[in-house]
Amino acid sequence: MEEGRRRNARAGPPMRLAAVALLGTAAVLSALLTVSLRADAQFDVVVHSDVVLTATDSSFIAGECLSLNNAIAWNASANWEITVRSLNADLGQSNDGFYTKPLSDLQWKLSSQSSWNAMTTSDVQVTTGAAGSSSFDVDYRFLLSWALDRPGTYGATIQYTITAL
Amino acid sequence: MRLLTLLAFLLAGCLLAFPAYAANTDTASIDITVNDTYYVALTAGADWTYTIVEADYLNGYAASGSLVDVLDVAGNAAYEITAQMSAATWDAGVTFQINVESAGWTSLTNASATVITGLDAEAAGNQDDLDLEWRLNGITWANTDGSDDWTCTVTLTCQADT
Numbered sequence: 001m002e003e004g005r006r007r008n009a010r011a012g013p014p015m016r017l018a019a020v021a022l023l024g025t026a027a028v029l030s031a032l033l034t035v036s037l038r039a040d041a042q043f044d045v046v047v048h049s050d051v052v053l054t055a056t057d058s059s060f061i062a063g064e065c066l067s068l069n070n071a072i073a074w075n076a077s078a079n080w081e082i083t084v085r086s087l088n089a090d091l092g093q094s095n096d097g098f099y100t101k102p103l104s105d106l107q108w109k110l111s112s113q114s115s116w117n118a119m120t121t122s123d124v125q126v127t128t129g130a131a132g133s134s135s136f137d138v139d140y141r142f143l144l145s146w147a148l149d150r151p152g153t154y155g156a157t158i159q160y161t162i163t164a165l
Numbered sequence: 166m167r168l169l170t171l172l173a174f175l176l177a178g179c180l181l182a183f184p185a186y187a188a189n190t191d192t193a194s195i196d197i198t199v200n201d202t203y204y205v206a207l208t209a210g211a212d213w214t215y216t217i218v219e220a221d222y223l224n225g226y227a228a229s230g231s232l233v234d235v236l237d238v239a240g241n242a243a244y245e246i247t248a249q250m251s252a253a254t255w256d257a258g259v260t261f262q263i264n265v266e267s268a269g270w271t272s273l274t275n276a277s278a279t280v281i282t283g284l285d286a287e288a289a290g291n292q293d294d295l296d297l298e299w300r301l302n303g304i305t306w307a308n309t310d311g312s313d314d315w316t317c318t319v320t321l322t323c324q325a326d327t
Contacts, residue, residue, distance in 0.1 A: 043188065043189045044189050045189050045190065045191050046191055047191040047192060047193045048193055049193065050193050050194045050195070050196070051193065051194070051195045051196065052196050052197075052198075053195075053196065053197040053198070054197070054198045054200065055197055055198065055199045055200070065197055067195070070193075087192070094199075106195060140195050142197045144199075149199050150199065151199050151200060152198075152199055153196055153197070153198045153199075154196065154197050154198075154199070155194055155195050155196030155197060156194070156195060157192050157193070157194045157195075158192060158193055158194070158195055159190055159191070159192045160190065160191055160192070161188050161189070161190045162188065162189050162190075163188040163189075
């Protein structure tokens, strides 16, 4: 009997190690299971292709040049907002370098709305929504001036960002 | 060691279970080209309606004038005015003339174009009022019988003369 206890005592440490190892495995599995169940909310935004416009005399008469109904697709697994900003501080210089077109001459709006917003370098909320996937349209316009605009190519890179609300 | 491994997995699990929401972005460029062209615009005035009166018979002509707005952009550009008259219905002996910017009277005949150049030069962005007059000559007792209703359309084209 005493011999058996001694054998069990000798066998004790390996069994505890096995138990700890098992506990560790269980904990690891538990952690992995938690990661799987708490998958991060997913957001994605796909912006329309580049917009290229050419001003004409009619554009100058109207004082603007428009690009309408540019689709922006999104999908999200949680409530979201989409913001827009320009990555450029201005719209660039005329060919002769004498004129820099201000960023505020580029405006945007949701196609479903009527009021225009000046483009800025800070994120401005475009719209919000609940989880799902769909798209919306935006309009752009360049303001044109007989007095100021000189020959050149003006523009900016516009960045849309979708984030969780 | 196993304890550290366990803690590492738990920490990783916590980080992954409570992540900061990642933003997703996409971009597009929005560009406009203003061509190396001088733009001008001409805005026609209102239609003229004129009734010939006795004094016109005495003078031998009927005349009126108006202003047509011309807009000019992108540099010092002279512009030229092209005037073309549609088929008119005047009686024989009646002729039509226009006078742009007091440069002198120019006769217009049916379906012919008269180019009037170098009328003005404007700095970029200047807006000029184009002074335009017309005159009907040959208003005589013999040429008109008092029951005519004449019409014609004069097309003015403003083009930068670069």
